[in-house]
Amino acid sequence: MGKRRNITLEDYIEETTTNIREDRAIAKSLLMEAISDMKLTDSARRELGPIAAKYVENLQxxxxxxVKLTALLQKQRSQQFGLSADDKEQLYDLLNEDQEDDGG
Structure with missing residues (x-):
C-alpha cells in the first residue's frame, strides 16, 4: 500500500464528496430494488422493510x-475572505479617528 503524499485539503474534500455521492447512488439503487421487491408479497415486505429502513438511514x-462538509467549506471561505478580530478592531479605530477629526 503506497503512501499518499502532498494531499491537499481540496483533494480530501473532492474524495469525500465523491465517496458520499457514490454511497448515495448505491443506497438509492438498493432501496429502489427493495421497494420493488416489497410490492410482491407480504412476507417480502416484512423481510425487506427493516433493510429498506437501513438504506434510508444511510441516505440521511x-x-x-x-451539510457538515458544506459548513466547513463556508467557514473556511468566510475566514479566508472575512476580517480577523484584529482587522475589525483596527477598522473600528480608524472609523473612530475619522469621526473625531470631523468633529463627530
Whole structure:
C-alpha cells in the first residue's frame, strides 16, 4: 500500500464528496430494488422493510455529511475572505479617528 503524499485539503474534500455521492447512488439503487421487491408479497415486505429502513438511514447520514462538509467549506471561505478580530478592531479605530477629526 503506497503512501499518499502532498494531499491537499481540496483533494480530501473532492474524495469525500465523491465517496458520499457514490454511497448515495448505491443506497438509492438498493432501496429502489427493495421497494420493488416489497410490492410482491407480504412476507417480502416484512423481510425487506427493516433493510429498506437501513438504506434510508444511510441516505440521511450522507445528507448530514454533506451539510457538515458544506459548513466547513463556508467557514473556511468566510475566514479566508472575512476580517480577523484584529482587522475589525483596527477598522473600528480608524472609523473612530475619522469621526473625531470631523468633529463627530
Amino acid at each position: 447520514r450522507s445528507n448530514e455529511q454533506l
